[in-house]
Each structure stands twice: as structure tokens, then as C-alpha cells.
Amino acid sequence: MIDQITISALLDKYPFARTFLENNGVDPDGSGEQSLHDYFLSIDENTKEEMAIDPGHFISRLNEYISQMLSFLGETKSSVESLTILPGHYKTGEDERFSDLTIKKNEIISIVGPTGSGKSRLLGDIEWAARNDTPTGRTILINGKEPEKKWRYSSSEKLVAQLSQNMNFVMDLSVYEFLSLHAESRLITERESVIERILDQANLLAGESFSKDTPITSLSGGQSRALMIADTAILSKSPIILIDEIENAGIDRKKALNLLVSEGKIVLMATHDPILALMGDRRIVIKNGGIETIIETTEKEREILSQIEEMDKKIQSLRQRLRRGEVLTEV
Amino acid sequence: MNLVTVSGPPSVGKTSVILKTIESIKNRGLKVGVVKFDCLYTDDDILYEKAGIEVRKGLSGGLCPDHYFVSNIEEVVDWGIKHGFDLLISESAGLCNRCSPYINGINAVCVIDNLSGIGTPKKIGPMLKSADIVVITKGDIVSQAEREVFASRVHSVNPKAVILHVNGLTGQGSFELSTLLFSEDDHITSLKGKTLRFSMPSALCSYCLGETRIGESYQMGNVRKIDLGKEQ
Ligand SMILES: Nc1nc2c(ncn2[C@@H]2O[C@H](COP(=O)(O)OP(=O)(O)OP(=O)(O)O)[C@@H](O)[C@H]2O)c(=O)[nH]1
Ligand SMILES: Nc1ncnc2c1ncn2[C@@H]1O[C@H](COP(=O)(O)OP(=O)(O)O)[C@@H](O)[C@H]1O
Ligand SMILES: [Mg+2]
Ligand SMILES: [Mg+2]
Ligand SMILES: [Zn+2]
Numbered sequence: 001m002i003d004q005i006t007i008s009a010l011l012d013k014y015p016f017a018r019t020f021l022e023n024n025g026v027d028p029d030g031s032g033e034q035s036l037h038d039y040f041l042s043i044d045e046n047t048k049e050e051m052a053i054d055p056g057h058f059i060s061r062l063n064e065y066i067s068q069m070l071s072f073l074g075e076t077k078s079s080v081e082s083l084t085i086l087p088g089h090y091k092t093g094e095d096e097r098f099s100d101l102t103i104k105k106n107e108i109i110s111i112v113g114p115t116g117s118g119k120s121r122l123l124g125d126i127e128w129a130a131r132n133d134t135p136t137g138r139t140i141l142i143n144g145k146e147p148e149k150k151w152r153y154s155s156s157e158k159l160v161a162q163l164s165q166n167m168n169f170v171m172d173l174s175v176y177e178f179l180s181l182h183a184e185s186r187l188i189t190e191r192e193s194v195i196e197r198i199l200d201q202a203n204l205l206a207g208e209s210f211s212k213d214t215p216i217t218s219l220s221g222g223q224s225r226a227l228m229i230a231d232t233a234i235l236s237k238s239p240i241i242l243i244d245e246i247e248n249a250g251i252d253r254k255k256a257l258n259l260l261v262s263e264g265k266i267v268l269m270a271t272h273d274p275i276l277a278l279m280g281d282r283r284i285v286i287k288n289g290g291i292e293t294i295i296e297t298t299e300k301e302r303e304i305l306s307q308i309e310e311m312d313k314k315i316q317s318l319r320q321r322l323r324r325g326e327v328l329t330e331v
Numbered sequence: 332m333n334l335v336t337v338s339g340p341p342s343v344g345k346t347s348v349i350l351k352t353i354e355s356i357k358n359r360g361l362k363v364g365v366v367k368f369d370c371l372y373t374d375d376d377i378l379y380e381k382a383g384i385e386v387r388k389g390l391s392g393g394l395c396p397d398h399y400f401v402s403n404i405e406e407v408v409d410w411g412i413k414h415g416f417d418l419l420i421s422e423s424a425g426l427c428n429r430c431s432p433y434i435n436g437i438n439a440v441c442v443i444d445n446l447s448g449i450g451t452p453k454k455i456g457p458m459l460k461s462a463d464i465v466v467i468t469k470g471d472i473v474s475q476a477e478r479e480v481f482a483s484r485v486h487s488v489n490p491k492a493v494i495l496h497v498n499g500l501t502g503q504g505s506f507e508l509s510t511l512l513f514s515e516d517d518h519i520t521s522l523k524g525k526t527l528r529f530s531m532p533s534a535l536c537s538y539c540l541g542e543t544r545i546g547e548s549y550q551m552g553n554v555r556k557i558d559l560g561k562e563q
Contacts, residue, residue: 023453023487024460049532052429052456061460065490120503128507135358135506155486155494161475170446170473181449182476185483228474236475 002066003059007039008032016073016187020065024058025051036062072156073187080159080239081105081143083126083266088137091118091289096138098291101284103268105239106261110277111270113286119270122286123242126268127160128152136289161238165245168224169216175199175227176212182235194234201259202230205251222251229256233263243269254279275312278305332412333517336432338397338423338458339442344468345422346375347499348442348508350382353420355509361417366407368396368423368432375422385414396423397430398531404432405522412520418513431458433528437519438512441492444469445481452484457529459485464511465492468499 002010007028011018021028031039040048040055047053083103087096103109111119121136129140129147140147142159151159171178179195188194195212203209206226210219219227229251232241241260257279260267271277278301285292314331321328339345346367353363367375367388379386387410391399400423411419423432425441433439441462443451446469452459459465465485470478482494493511497504 019487020490023484025453049530050429052460052529054529057461061488061490065487068490120501124503124506133510135355153493155482161479162470164471164474166472166474168472169477171449171477178476181480185480224474228476232475236479 003036084141086139110280118289161236343444344499351502351505364416
């Protein structure tokens, strides 16, 4: 029984249980030579009542935590090779007309359509691994099969990571502390090298470089975004990345998408931005709640993309010049 | 009727999440009612009414809302049954980190937000630790990494709960939550014989009961003294 061995023996066997003890009010170092059973006996009834300590409940949560962590650690990196969307229906109830849509690892898919047409709902269907039980009636398959339950209910294994709209951090930490904290929550062992790699990649994406000692709250918009993307690409366990309507991100968008797919992710992005839309290998066109068509980006469109990118650069440089106080005489 | 108890610290997004979730539940043709428990003041009843939802509110005044909850929930359940609700949701302000309104055998939801800081899950008592479902809000304001770290902290204090991310503004995730709140197989006709998941401290101190004078001789009931260390 887990409450009979000493706390230090418990931690030798299950080092990750330290997090549980610390977050549940037991100082693992202070009472190391005691068993949890004796530890609870040593607390008087008044304190137990005031602190809401219920030994039975404590031990049953600890057992659950240990068994979940063991299965988490024992798993070989769960690999998602493909994602399949089976048709549901439009808002009108009419059936969607595509037969099935399979997206492979390393693919980038953009999702376009008017506001309110159902882009976010499609992303929601994927995140929840829909089984004909969402408002669209769609079904999602992973590797061609019905998804495992864990994708819905496990907290450490989410199918989907999401890049938020927001460009700021709220935690009061340095870049290094922030990445360590994230690595720790993922039980990463080779922490230093992973942090190094994220920092390098983030600096490649951001215009101006930053160091690991920079407080995350003082990063610029572009730097924050670069760090968020590099961190999500490298540290997030989720195999699918959703990007919901992120426009002018102030970073190298092409490099960012390339980084995400080079880490073996599937990327889906709902967007109104023509550059992002054309960066996809394919784009899903949503209309009235349903998938209307799926278009493969053509050669011609790739040429057009380069032209739009040129135009975009020009606009960026005009913006810069205006900011510097110049008077424009030509485009 | 199904009963769900929703609890969480002030302003985390309980009402926003409940409103979005009820939209999905109503789409299934179910009738929903809400009761709000708070301490001194709340406008939530107006928000629910505006959304066309039948609502009652109870203010606990000088008591902790959870104590007030236990002494009133039975009548509230009778009210819900009389009104023919399929689902009755109670929203309680979790003002006291020690108490929680959860009842054995009744679905318990704790709402907390990503902004409250990673130290928060450890500070919240039974309200978080013994919930069946933990809803984390305001993910739109933080990064993916911050969401993952926060969720892992929640997981370490309550490994048994289903953890869901819901955006109270856009409703993202609320459909998913709605599927966990109502079951055809669940039926309560009364709360008689049911028990709280966690006992509440029975003793109150004299200040809880309205005492304003400071001094040893006015302190009664639940009195504990701060340890300020030994003078050299
Ligand atoms: N950005 C953001 N804001 C949110 C979210 N959820 C709720 N809010 C906002 O947070 C504020 C508080 O939301 P409420 O739903 O009233 O919170 P509550 O927990 O019911 O508050 P009390 O009942 O007063 O304790 C409101 O301004 C909401 O619009 C969210 O997911 N993201
Ligand atoms: N096929 C569908 N059937 C029913 N409702 C739908 C369908 N697709 C989308 N919706 C609903 O329509 C609303 C708008 O969709 P949303 O995904 O937010 O649009 P967008 O992100 O494109 O602006 C949401 O409430 C969503 O649940
Ligand atoms: Mg949207
Ligand atoms: Mg409220
Ligand atoms: Zn209380």
C-alpha cells in the first residue's frame, strides 16, 4: 500500500509524485522518513477539518495520479499519421457532398469562408474528435480509425494545441523559467537541450532577437508570438495544431508554418488572410455550416502567392517609413 | 430532473459558461432552470433572465455561500421539480476556499480561469479537488504553454476530473461541456438522504456573526492565533 511506505521511498519509486505532494499541501522533504499513513495520524483532527484534509480521498487521488502518470510515461510517443473528416450536414440539415477528407502529417490546410459560416465549428469538431455528436454531425477518424477516448478526456494528451489570438503572456517569468516550467509539466528529461532548441527557433522566427533571461512579459508582440509558436511546435505533445484567425502576426509566417510541420504536426488554420490561405497545401471552403469544396492550391496560385508576398513586403516597408516620420514620395 | 452544482472563485466566468452551455442544452429540447447563490450582491439573475432562463437567487449575507447553499438546496430542488425542469443548475460563488457545495451522486463542476496563476490550484480546497468536471476559462488570453502548465497543475490536485477548456466569450468548448451535464438515466426527486462530499466546518467565529469590536474578550467560537515567531 502506497500510504505504508516512507514518503522518501515513495518518491524513489515514483519521482513524479513529488508534484502531487507539493500541490496537495504535503512537504515531501519535511516528512520524508514518515509514511503518509503516519503523517496523517500525526495531524490533529482540528487541523484536518480546517484544512479539509481527507486521508482516504488523498490516497485515492494519489493512486489515480500515479497510475495515469505511469501509463503516460510508458507510452511510446503516440503518433498521429492522419486525420479523416467524414461528412455531416450544413446548417440547413442538407448533407455535405464530399465523400471523406484525409489530412496527412506534415500537411497544412487552410479554412476559408465568411464570418459565421462554421470555420471555428469545424476546428471544434476536430478538437473534440466528433463522433456524429456535434451540431454538424461530422465524424473524425485518427489513423483511419475511431479515435481513442483519451483524446477527449485526458488532460495531458490533447489531440489539439491551439495558437491563441492573444500575443501576450501573463506569467511573471523569464523566458528560461517559462520554458522550464512547460518542460517540467510535460515530464521532459533532456530539458536543457530542448529549451536551447526552442530559443534558437524562436529567434529565427522573430525579427529582433531575445535572450533566455528576458522576462516574457516584456517581449514584443512578434517575439511573444515567435516564442509561442516555437514552444508549441517543439514542446506541445499534441499532434494537431489549430490556428483560428490569426492575422498579421509580426513574424515570418512561412518559417513558422514550416517549423510546425517539420516537427511532424498537422496544421489547420481558419483565416481571412490571402497569404495564409494560399500557404496551405489545400484549402477547405466553408459555406453555411458545411464543407462546400476542397481546393488544392494550384501552381498558378503559388506564383500569385509570391506576388502577394512582394506586395505585403512593400506595405510593411511603407508602414516602417511612416513610423520613422518620413514623407512618402513614391511607393 | 438532473441537478448540476457549479462552483468557482469570483469572476472566473461561471455565468458566461453556463449561459453558453444552456444554449446547446436547449437545442436538445430540454428545459433548464438556474439558481444563483452568492454572498452580498449579484446581478447574475438579470443575465439569466435576459437569456430567457428561469432563475432564483439567494444571498447568504453574513454566512459563507456554501453553508447557505446546504440549508437551502432541498427547497430549491423542490422548486425545480415543480417547474418541470429537465436540468437545474446551481451557480455558487466559491468565496471560501475551505467549503464546497458538492453532494455525493450529484454532478459537480468547478470553474477556474487561466489568469488566476499557477499557484491557485494548490490553494483551492475541496471545491477543486473533489469536482467531477473542471472547466478552465479565459484560454484566449494566455498562450498554449500557459494553458498546458495550468491544466497540468489542476490535474495534479484532481487527477480524477475531466478537464475541459471553455471560452466564456465565444462559447468554444461549451457544446462539449453540455454533453456531460445531462443524462437521461439520471433522475432526482429529492435530496433526502444525500450527503455532502466534504464536511463544512461547523464552527463560525464571532466576527462571522456580526461582531465588530476588537479584543480578546469579544472573540468566541472558532478562534485561532497567528504565529508571529518568538521575540529574541
Ligand atoms: N477573455 C475572456 N473573458 C471571459 C471568459 N469567460 C468569461 N469572461 C469574462 O469574465 C467576466 C466575468 O464573467 P462571469 O461569467 O460574470 O463570471 P462569474 O464567475 O459568473 O462571476 P460571479 O458570478 O460574479 O462570481 C465577464 O466580463 C466575462 O465576459 C473567457 O473565456 N475569456
Ligand atoms: N453544420 C452546422 N450545423 C449547425 N450549426 C452550425 C453548423 N456549422 C456551424 N454552426 C454554428 O454556427 C455558428 C457560427 O459558426 P462559427 O464556427 O463560429 O463560424 P466562423 O468561425 O466561421 O465565424 C456557431 O454557433 C456554430 O456552432
Ligand atoms: Mg470563428
Ligand atoms: Mg456569475
Ligand atoms: Zn465556508
